[in-house]
Amino acid sequence: MQHTLTFCGCGWLGQHAIAPFQHKGFSLRGTRQQQTDADVLSDHGVQGITFSLEAQWSAPQLQRILNVDTLILNIPPGRKRSDWNSYIRHMCALIDHCRSTDTRVLFVSTTAVYGEIQGVVTEHSPSQPVTASGQAHVAIEQHLMTTLPNRATVLRLSGLTGPDRHPARSLSGRHVGGNPAQVVNLIHSADVIRAMLAIVEQQYWGHTLHLAATQHPRRDEYYTWACQQLGMPLPTFDLAEDAKARGKHIDCQHTLEQLSLNLQYPTPYDMIG
Template identity: 45%
Template sequence: MKVGICGCGWLGQPLASHLLGAGHHVVGTKRQPASAQALSETLATTVVPFDVMAPDYQSAAALLEADIVVINIAAGRRHADFDAYRDAMCAFIDRLAQAGVAHVLFISTTSVYGALQGQVTEQTATAATTASGKAHEHIEAHLRETYGEKGTVMRLAGLIGGERHPSTMLAGRQGLSGGNEPVNLIHRSDVIAAISAIIHQRQWGHTFHLCAELHPSKSVYYGWAAREMGLQPPEYQPSTGDGKWIDASQTLAQLGLNLRYASPYQMIADGQVTSDDPAPK
């Protein structure tokens, strides 16, 4: 199949490498022309310049010829214009439909569940509270309206992989809230395996979410992780609520997946925090 990966960054680039290795023809995108050219040479495949906020569909014509497009475009910084992001993403989905792209996989976030407490499953109604969460909630709804049974949403918990770990940003901070709340994390390798399974199994018309199976408290886990990484542990205040924990057991069962990193502790304890190899197909 010809798979378009819109957003070949921290997640999209290794995903492209994995799908190329699986025998698919991959078309990727980067916002800057120079970056697109460099990555095209690195991956030995077509990578076109494309910015969803200022789309040039003539330059991105190869993307519109894909059978499947994976939309992996983050909103950006915390103070981004999420209304503009929402509108641009919805317009992009419309353009893909007009071009005849058969299937779309939208990479979303578990922030659409907002401040819900307790167990969250794939059937839990969304309750976004942040600007980012509300934007993703709207884009998901638009995808379902536009693509119906030909579109799928994958909501991801907090992402870890390569050099990326929340402890590097939390180290030494004091007075953090929610110390008793559960951690919801997922490793990039497991995300790549799940996306690959959706494509290979033609799992369209679904809403999935992905998270490690173990949920230690923030104060316990991030304190431990900081010490393991040689950093100063953060200090948390006790939480006023129980927080939410993402139960991805239904997604894993439907896709026939066993997480490589079912526990956040494995992501460091096994010396694999820098491992980017996707789980076996």
């Protein structure tokens, strides 16, 4: 019997994951907010479902989304969100609906949950969020792991790059504040997808994992280089008062060992494309 899986929030990352999951034999469903976008998923062999986190949900709609072997929950809050309590409430309500199913849940979270911790950060480091997004993701993570402790896993991502997506594009030509000596924590979409596949195929539930490239260059050096490679105007950086402060260094060695993975993109210098 085919393994059924829903990408709840099948945006940029989910659409790049379609082909790898289909190649492994998964039967896929995906949600988008607009019908036209859901139709595009259907054109790629995915059962497209219209779904908005903050709209009223119907029972048949929830059944189509949740009545699967695995749910990959990847609904970002959006950059302009102001009502964080609403986001938390609706995400937790969606998780609650999984109680009456046998569905396994993989929640795509963020390393923003570690806040401003300095130095090496492992999967066992405490959550110390300082941003509204980080705080919201911690609340959702805690609710998920309390509600479905043996059939859910959290995967925290550092800065996400991939085809036609690189943070250097938004920094090009800008004056960038903060410490230029802070290290870069990036992860390529191809490695995220390989990790998601490993979690689902190995049934690795009940854990909190995170991902970042294993090399962490200084951000002033890296983004200057990246803009040069892209042929874009260079950013400028402040001279930091404490140039020795390196910020967070996301170490994902435990995750890689647990999933028996080697990164395809271990250095940010391979992520330009």
